[in-house]
Amino acid sequence: MLGGGSFTAQNKILPGAYINFVSAASSVAVLSDRGTAAIPLEFGWGPEKEAFIVTAQDYQERCQEIFGYPADAPQMWMIRELFRNLTKGIFYRLNAGVKAACDYGQARYSGVRGKDLTLVVSANVDDSTKFDVRTLLDRKEVDHQTVAAATELTDNRYVVFKKDATLAATAGMPFNGGTDGDAVTGEDYARFLAKMESHTFQTLCCPSMDDAVKAVFAEYTKRMRDEAGVKFQTVMYRNAGADYEGIISVENKAAEQEQGLVYWTTGAQAACAVNKTNENRVYDGELTVDVDYTQGQLSAGVRSGKFMFHRVSDDVRVLMDINTLTTFTEEKGEDFSGNQTVRVLDQIGNDIASMFNTKYLGIMPNDDAGRVSLWNDIVTYNKELARLRAIEAVEAKEITVGRGNSKRSVVVNCPVTPINCMSQLYMTVVVS
Known part of the structure; x- marks a missing residue:
């Protein structure tokens, strides 16, 4: 019998045909997708103290299941601002409070939204030994089950049922006691940042007005970019003194929430293509933007590294797509103050590193x-x-x-x- 099969070295003893089948080496030229941001939230519903990923499609199709509110609810304004551009959000709920409850169940998550839940139990019209158990949110049915006893109830997106309860007909049992918890601290933000080290994103959102928290975000950004080689930019409110290409400082106030424009800017920066810029882009969000600046103030703001909006006819537009870098050196010249340049360099750094690590x-x-x-x-x-x-x-x-x-x-x-x-x-x- 002749030899055969594959070979590693030319050291076979028997005569025969030894053939290796391999794919021709192919060159890769894959640009990683953009449009992902990491966002910490103070909210009245959702997983507490853990990261959860929401795509634009998830937001469109399952918004209430995820965030507890329909997309057009007043509480959802910052999510709407983000998803005007974002394709994927890595969310983290900073606060954790008390879960609302009633005799038959407990809200799946803590927060005030749980108090909008009601359970309605009624006798089943076809089988008197069974009950129809309906879960209502804002008086609208979100779940309906027919069971003989509470032990048969299946937890749904909003309620974890008490399996040891004794079911009885009730016109409506409201949930009580839900709270959002204590005020968010710098420690809560620090835990969020630690969780984000294992995720990949283009922009990081810092919605805090606290200077100490903003300083923590700035140091985290510098460490991840310069020491860990993880390239992203952080969007925050009025921190132009950071003087760093990884920090974008939004200057304009919004009437509804002073620092509210960080959400739209976070999404716009994350989703901006590597060969595009946000300069002169129309702000299409729902906030009322303070654009009461003179030409001199706008020029001074640009020189100071401030990301600003201004009025052009009836539109509010991005003035220049810049970051906070204002001190230029031979290693980092003026080009590094432009976010389009930084996006290109970050894309190259992340993509080449990914290619090397995988291939x-x-x-x-x-x-x-x-x-x-x-x-x-x-x-x-x-x-x-x-x-x-x-x-x-x-x-x-x-x-x-x-x-x-x-x-x-x-x-x-x-x-x-x-x-x-x-x-x-x-x-x-x-x-x-």
Whole structure:
């Protein structure tokens, strides 16, 4: 019998055909999706002290199940502001209070929203030994079960039933005692930030007005960007002194909630494409924006690193898509103050790191062939960015991948020039 099968080394004894089937190496040029933000909330419903993910589709189809309120409820304004642009939100409820309850059940989550629940128990018209148990929220039915005893009840999205209760007909048993809990502290925000270290997002929302909390968010952003290599930007209210490309400081007040514009800005920044800018973008939210600024104040605000809105005819628009970086160095010039530049560089950093970690780390040998493969992937990725007009075209020969100081390391040099959208027009008209 002849030998056969696959081979690792050319050391077979028997004659035969030894054939390996492998896929041709393919270059990757996949840009990671944008549109994800991390948001801490003080709310009257929802999972307490844990992260939960909501996509734009979830929000559209199951808003009340998730947040406890329909999308058009007054309590939902900040969620609406976010999802005008957001494709995915990583939410975290900061507060935890008391769960509302009645004799037959307890609200699934703590908060004042639980007090809007009512249970209605009535005899079943077809079987007198059974009961119809209806869960109402704002007097609208959200669940209906027919059971012989409480032990048969299945917990629903809003109520955890008391299985040891004795069912009896009732016209309506309201829930009582639900509270939102104590005021949120800096510790609550710190726990939120710790939870976010295991998630991936483009923007982080800081809705707090407390300077100490804003300082914690700023330090967290710097540590994650500069030490952990996790690239995102944090949106907060009036902290232009941060002087850092990772911090966006919203300057304008909103009448409904002073710092309310951080929510729309968080969503808009997260969802902005790598080859786009938010500059001159129309604010399409529902807040009343204070745009009472002179041209001099707007110019001074831009020089100070403030993200500002201004009025153009009947519209409220973003003045310039900038962050708080105002101190420029040889390593970080003025270009780094523009969020479009930062978006491009962050996208490259995150995508190349992801590609290396999934395709090369612990998998690809660090030899000439392995480094050529990595070089080819990086070149292909940069060509895709150039095709999207996010960066200037890169000469392949300018990108280098070499062996590092150890057998396990590689050193990559990848010069890029981000492209920005047109912002200023200087034109001379010669009249003859």
